[in-house]
Amino acid sequence: MMNYERKHAWQEKLRTGQIHSAQQVKMWVLPHGVICEMVQVGGLPILRNGKYDSMNTVLARLLADAGIMGTVILYSTATIPQNLSRWLTHWLSNDPSEDDPWLRSMTVTTMGQRPTKPLPFQVNVIEPAILEAGEVFEAIKHRSRDVSISQFLIEANDVTYRLEPVRRMDARIVDCTEFGYVLRTQGNHTFLASMLSRRVQGQLAHYKVSPADLVGTDVKVEYTMFTEGNRLCNFKSPVVYRSKALDALGDQNVPTYDGPYPFKSQASANRALLTVTRCKRAAITRTDGEIYGKDTESDAKLFSFRRGVKPGLYAATFEKGDDVEFWQFDSDFAVDAIDPDALVSVITDQIFYATGMSLLEIFLMYDARLPSQSVKT
Incomplete structure (x- = not known):
């Protein structure tokens, strides 16, 4: 750019x-x-x-x-x-x-x-x-x-x-995590929105409402671009800019909010996009508690899987024998626009040969998808 x-x-x-x-x-x-x-x-x-x-x-x-x-x-x-x-x-x-x-x-x-x-x-x-x-x-x-x-x-x-363009849609909050709201659109797209408008932040403080109190309510979302197909997130730069529930509480003139931001930042260290093509040539290594892939040409660390999952972060499902495990999926590259099924298809064989584990899926973890206590994490 x-x-x-x-x-x-x-x-x-x-x-x-x-x-x-x-x-x-x-x-x-x-x-x-x-x-x-x-x-x-x-x-x-x-x-x-x-x-x-x-x-x-x-x-x-x-x-x-x-x-x-x-x-x-x-x-x-x-x-x-x-x-x-x-x-x-x-x-x-x-x-x-x-x-x-x-x-x-x-x-x-x-x-x-x-x-x-x-x-x-x-x-x-x-x-x-x-x-x-x-x-x-x-x-x-x-x-x-x-x-x-x-x-x-x-x-x-x-x-x-x-x-950038300003585009808008309606969505419902299905979970509140420490990293942002998990939203679902009418088209059944589920994604994380970690940014709130000053108006929404001000309303939360003014009415003494916690971010988690809005779970199940409808919000208006601004975004800059929609990407077709199966993606971890189809919406670029989503911002929750209005809450219908907060607007219904009355006051139009909400005091300006200058307090702490409600969600943790998880910006990628590298703004470049992780691509399926690049991951095809990843060399897989397993260490204690981590599986990671490095680019065989540049030696750059492309992605990693770590034990333990958190709502609001991307997760992966592994299978070994009769056991199913959930690991956190992470990358220093931007991953939101990647096709998770395509990524799984190009790295699952390398991961199996290196670890003996089968990679089944990569997805956004949130409350409704949290593994039961009987499943290893």
């Missing part, structure tokens, strides 16, 4: 008047994909994907020959958006040719540039909207209804800010 300023910086500039609400700004509405940069060095076209440069690859040559330089957004149907950057790096590192079928799976979005010649993949051209800075948040709420939108870039005073 480019080094753009984030939402809090935009809000601070508006609040302090460094950006006036009536000031005109540019807003780019971006589709899903990877933001890359096309440059030329020594006459060779280079496609920059984060910290990785793809020099003189077929994709870079085709774009350069068609006069497309600068910022581009790349998308492919080959994988989900969260995996796209890593997939793109891997694909280009194999030096694909113009006959490669994945080349035709690409969609390239340019920011105002039109190709000067036909290309063997879809090219979309977007133009910025000009609006007042004070209208940006309302425009984002309106445009966020389009699920094909990934993010918004706002240009003001030679600085670019990256703001």
Whole structure:
């Protein structure tokens, strides 16, 4: 991701008047994909994907020959958006040719540039909207209804800010853990929401209600993206922003809350996404109380299983003979968007050969799924 300023910086500039609400700004509405940069060095076209440069690859040559330089957004149907950057790096590192079928799976979005010649993949051209800075948040709420939108870039005073969509849904709280609420949607998606709006935090304190008291009630949730398919969490960055039960208690003007946050943080140390492809080459080791997988190429620790489970964390079911055991599943990489069934399918054999145990499933642990006392943990 480019080094753009984030939402809090935009809000601070508006609040302090460094950006006036009536000031005109540019807003780019971006589709899903990877933001890359096309440059030329020594006459060779280079496609920059984060910290990785793809020099003189077929994709870079085709774009350069068609006069497309600068910022581009790349998308492919080959994988989900969260995996796209890593997939793109891997694909280009194999030096694909113009006959490669994945080349035709690409969609390239340019920011105002039109190709000067036909290309063997879809090219979309977007133009910025000009609006007042004070209208940006309302425009984002309106445009966020389009699920094909990934993010918004706002240009003001030679600085670019990256703001994410705001999408909303209803959900029911089915458990309260030390790490957040376990929510279930009408579509039967179950996931953890560890973030609460200031309004909800203020209401909890004002009415002297504990977070656990809201179990069984309905809430409104904001999120930035929904990922199709079977995922540990289909919703990116979920925030509980309204509680119907708390709103029904009356007062509209709730005092501002500046106390301690009710839930423990469990942010991953590495923002990169753990991928099933990478886990295929994991070397499995078992030590006392832990089973872990390391990348055989980089020696990075990809994931681990530890004895003992906690509600609000991901867990795994192991089987050995007639015994079933539940272990905690953890990774320094981001794991929410991973397909748990696919992950199990690619590492279960390695785990069995290393430990003699069969990995059956990976899932979010919460009260209704806690193992009975007769099962080993």
